[in-house]
Amino acid sequence: MPSPQGFLIFTLHMKLTLIGAGKLGTQLYNEFIKCPTIELVQWLDRSANKELTSEGIEIITSTNSLKKADLYLLAINDESIPTVSKLLSADAFVVHTSGGTSLTALSAQKRRGVFYPVQTFSSDRVVDFLNLPIGIEASNPEDLKFLNQFASLLKARALPLDSTQRKxxxxxxxxxxxxxxxxxxxxxxxxxxxxxxxxxxxxxxxxxxxxxxxxxxxxxxxxxxxxxxxxxxxxxxxxxxxxxxxxxxxxxxxxxxxxxxxxxx
Amino acid sequence: MPSPQGFLIFTLHMKLTLIGAGKLGTQLYNEFIKCPTIELVQWLDRSANKELTSEGIEIITSTNSLKKADLYLLAINDESIPTVSKLLSADAFVVHTSGGTSLTALSAQKRRGVFYPVQTFSSDRVVDFLNLPIGIEASNPEDLKFLNQFASLLKARALPLDSTQRKxxxxxxxxxxxxxxxxxxxxxxxxxxxxxxxxxxxxxxxxxxxxxxxxxxxxxxxxxxxxxxxxxxxxxxxxxxxxxxxxxxxxxxxxxxxxxxxxxx
Incomplete structure (x- = not known):
């Protein structure tokens, strides 16, 4: 259906896997489940002791149990990014969330990107994603567009940045x-x-x-x-x-x- | 008239002279003229080139022209406090507004005090005095009470502090x-x-x-x-x-x- 401006509105329905359950991972989880067009396939939490979240999302503790998704989002320590990336499929679109880490840390994947929320995250503190600037970067233009739309699903503000600008x-x-x-x-x-x-x-x-x-x-x-x-x-x-x-x-x-x-x- | 709680409400009507027309002096001027029970007698502005403010308050450029007031409030540089204090009557109640200056800087007066707004003041920026903490100190209990009431006229929050706490x-x-x-x-x-x-x-x-x-x-x-x-x-x-x-x-x-x-x- 054409929008009032005459453009087609593309509503992205995306299958997402979230990797990491620290401060940022937990905040992102809470954002994702609020968003009807984001289908959270799995949440990887190494130290989880249950198999489902209270919202019914599957929790896994290892990359061995990963299912197919459109995007694998790493909300993990900077130093773990290359290691975890190597455990994921070479065909997967993998994105990290670190401000200080280059795109090349994901060299195990051809389709790689960055999704860096310019914010501080603490436990027990809900951050507002509305208009939150998110530095995005991707190895190809299609994936950059995808990350742009992903940010807009969260009502955040995508900001294309190269690795130097992001650092x-x-x-x-x-x-x-x-x-x-x-x-x-x-x-x-x-x-x-x-x-x-x-x-x-x-x-x-x-x-x-x-x-x-x-x-x-x-x-x-x-x-x-x-x-x-x-x-x-x-x-x-x-x-x-x-x-x-x-x-x-x-x-x-x-x-x-x-x-x-x-x-x- | 008794208040609903049965206490007498004491409405202070005070004659005030403001000395200094820098960032803080200007902000204070704008607060004082809003307050009906504060009678601003004069405003000392060394570099003024007019004799009345647009609200009709007398502007003077020297301590020689000072009239009698209940309180002389110094909103001037820390280092000028002792010098200016010596130019004022020994009987005057003189108060400075500096966080880093002792009460003793006003040794020319017996009735001396401090009225330190815990805030930063910039030109062209209006600060909200509602509940603003103001560190007060005075050489005698009656004057401290007076400063407490003065703060309440501005709807600020008076905070009795000794010189060490204030510093x-x-x-x-x-x-x-x-x-x-x-x-x-x-x-x-x-x-x-x-x-x-x-x-x-x-x-x-x-x-x-x-x-x-x-x-x-x-x-x-x-x-x-x-x-x-x-x-x-x-x-x-x-x-x-x-x-x-x-x-x-x-x-x-x-x-x-x-x-x-x-x-x-």
Whole structure:
């Protein structure tokens, strides 16, 4: 049936096998079962002790039991990707989900691809896939198109990226998520040691991210480093007990000051 | 008139003078004029070239022109606090807004205090004062009560803190805001250099903060450092051109790994 725009709407019905049941694998499982046009054939969970999920999807514990599917999605550790790939059929279309791993890690398959959700996944925390950017890459144009449609089934936003771009994006993601979160951990420790609730910082945490809707991070920078407020910097360094945090504080101060040079503030 | 709970509601009508017209001063001005029980007597803006604000508040450029007020609020650079304080009447109740400055910086006055909004202020960006934590401190209990009521007029959340607690909180604020924002700047630069829009990282930025509503930052940590994924760490260090960012990357990796020790992940 033609769409209102006059184009044919192609509804993809796909048979999918999910390999891996860690944080990402579990989140993906929960997304897939919500999607009527994705037929989850099997879920490989090495350490499973039951044969069916509560939604009736077959659970397997080894690649020996794999059935035929349109796509085999690996949600496994980066270092296991080449090993597991070699256990799969050479004809299978295999896709990994890693930001930092090349397409060539799947060299056992001719039809290979990447499906990298630019997000952090934790246990017991549901991530919203709506408009979530997903870096896609494939060894041939047809498979890239397929991954594009696969992302749209999840209502996510497919983003064709080559391996270099994806690795760079993964690095940027590590900075904005992993490192930022570790700063929060240090801040929480400092608060706790001084009978202060980390909750006090919540409005500041929200504003730190929200202000980027109207300002670039470069323009949003404030604080003692950019003001070259040596008195405060010295006092902060005196308060810090943790030697790793002291190093981070010094490096950030230097990096901020180098970045802004002698700009008038 | 008794409130529904049977208590007397004390509505503070206060005469206030605001000193300073930088980022914080301007935000505070905009809050004060919204509040019917705050009478803004004067606004001191050293570099002003008009005598009245568009709301009709008198603008002065020197402490010589100051009139009597219940409270003189300094929203000025940390280093100017003692100097400006000495220019004010010894009888005046003077309060600074700095997270990193002791109460003693106002030693020219007997009635001194602190009113430190735990937030970051940028030009052209309106901050929500509703429930905003404001660290308060005063040289006497009556003045502390007054600052508490002042905060409640702004619908903010007054938080009595001594100077040590406030400095610690300020350090924590620098970590979660200033340093975090600088990581965003590095990430934006990396993205730009690889024809990637910083917008791709927005869902990740939101999730980084939102997940702290259900997980402690300590539990929310993910990424190559905590996974001890040396291959990815090495590749990231190879991609990074900026020597300050390289140092930060190495220090974060070390700090995360030290923090989590040999925990099983």
């Amino acid at each position: 760079t994006l993964h690095l940027a993601a590590v900075l904005v998520n992993n490192f930022t979160n570790h700063l929060f951990t240090h801040a929480a420790q400092i608060c706790e040691a001084n009978q202060l609730s980390f909750d006090i910082l919540r409005p500041l945490l929200s504003e730190t991210v929200d202000k980027l809707n109207s300002l670039s991070p470069e323009k949003a920078q404030t604080g003692p480093a950019i003001r070259r407020d040596h008195k405060t910097i010295t006092e902060h360094l005196e308060i810090i007990d943790n030697s790793e945090l002291k190093k981070l504080y010094q490096d950030f101060t230097l990096s901020i000051q180098k970045h802004y040079g002698n700009e008038k503030l | 610690t909180l300020h350090l924590a604020a620098v970590l979660v805001n200033n340093f975090t924002n600088h990581l965003f700047t590095h990430a934006a630069q990396i993205c730009e250099a690889n024809q990637l829009s910083f917008d791709i990282l927005r869902p990740l930025l939101s999730e980084t903060v939102d997940k702290l509503n259900s997980l402690s930052p300590e539990k929310a940590q993910t990424g190559p450092a905590i996974r001890r994924d040396h291959k990815t760490i090495t590749e990231h260090l190879e991609i990074i051109d900026n020597s300050e960012l390289k140092k930060l990357y190495q220090d974060f990796t070390l700090s995360i790994q030290k923090h989590y020790g040999n925990e099983k992940l």
